[in-house]
Amino acid sequence: MPFLDIDNVTKSYGNVEVLHRVDIGVEEGEFLVLVGPSGCGKSTLLNMIAGLENITGGTISIKDRVVNDVHPSKRNIAMVFQSYALYPNMTVGQNITFGMEMHGIPKPEREQKLAEVAKLLQIEQLLARKPGQLSGGQRQRVAMGRALVRDPDVFLFDEPLSNLDAKLRVDMRTEIKKLHQRLKSTIVYVTHDQIEALTLSTRIAVMNKGYVQQLGTPKEVYDTPANMFVASFMGSPSMNLLPATLREANGGLAAELTGAEGQQIMLNLSQNGPNLRSYLGKPVILGIRPEAITDADGVDRNAKNTQALRNMVHVTEPAGSDTFVETSLSGKACIARMRADVDVHAGQPFDFVVNMDKAVVFDPETEDRIVD
Known part of the structure; x- marks a missing residue:
C-alpha cells in the first residue's frame, strides 16, 4: 500500500461534485505536485489530506491508517501556506517552536530542533527578529522551518511561492528541491505554475475541472501528454x-x-x-x-x-x-x-x-x- 493513499476520493458541495474519483498513491520520499488552473480542485484535495475539508467519498490513508475522520492535529502532517501565517508579535525562533511548545515538547528538545532547522535553512541570524523585519523569501523559510521541526509523515505545500517575485521564486524553488533531496521527505505540493511542477516533482498530477487528467513523471507528462489539455497546459511555450x-x-x-x-x-x-x-x-x-x-x-x-x-x-x-x-x-x-x-x-x-x-x-x- 502506498505511504499516502488517495483512494477513489470525491468531494461535493451540496449537489455539485467538485472532485471526481481521485486515485493517487504516493510512495514514501516522493515529491508529488498537484498542478492545474485555478478552480481545478488541487487545493481542495490538499485540504482534504490535511483534514481541513471533509471527504464526501473514498478514503485517504497515511502509513496504512485511514484518516478520513482523524482531526488535523492527529494526522502528523505539516502544512506550509501561501500566506506564511506567521505570528507578528513573536520572534522567528518563537514562531518555529510554538507548535512544539503547544504539544508539550521539553525546552531542550525544542531548542535543539530549532538549531538544526535554522542551520538547514540558513536562518540562524534571523531567530531574534520579528516577521515584519523579514523579506518575503525569509518569511517563507521561517514558514518552512515551522513545518520541518514537526518531523511529520507528510509535508503539504499550498502554492508557497506565489507571493514572491520572479527571481526569488526561482531561488526558493531550488532551495525546496535541495531540501527534499537532503531529507527524503514525502511532499505533496500544489501550484498553478507548470514550470514549478516540472522542476520540483518526482511525479505530477495534472488536474482540470476536478479530474486528474494525467499522473506521471515530469518526462512522461511532457513528452507523452495523455490528452490535449495536458499538452497545452504543460510546457512554455505550450505544445x-x-x-x-x-x-x-x-x-x-x-x-x-x-x-x-x-x-x-x-x-x-x-x-x-x-x-x-x-x-x-x-x-x-x-x-x-x-x-x-x-x-x-x-x-x-x-x-x-x-x-x-x-x-x-x-x-x-x-x-x-x-x-x-x-x-x-x-x-x-x-x-x-x-x-x-x-x-x-x-x-x-x-x-x-x-x-x-x-x-x-x-x-x-x-x-x-x-x-x-
Missing part, C-alpha cells in the same frame, strides 16, 4: 496542436498539413501501430513541442526521424538564450524554438527541421492521445 489528416506514405503513416502559403506538407510519423492506422484518411491533431521544430544546425543529433519543412516566417522573438519563431501550419500559429544566433527573419521563407520522433497524435473528438 503546437495542428489539424492534420492521416495518410499512407512510404509504407508508413504521414500527417498531411497545409503550409503558410497553402502548400501541401507531408510529415512522416515515427508511429505506425494499428490504433493509429484506424484513423487513415481521417482528421487528427498533430502535437509537436516547439523545441522539436528548429533549424538544421540545432536539430537533435540522436533523432532518427527528422524532416525538412520550408515555410514562411511570421514573427521572430529573441529571448536571450533562445529565439522563438512563429510560422503557421493548417491555419494555426506554430512556434519553433531555435538557437539565439539563428539567421531567421520575419516575412521570409525558412528551412525548418522537424523532429518527428517527438510528435504525438490526438483524436480531435475525444482530445485523447492515440496510443499504440
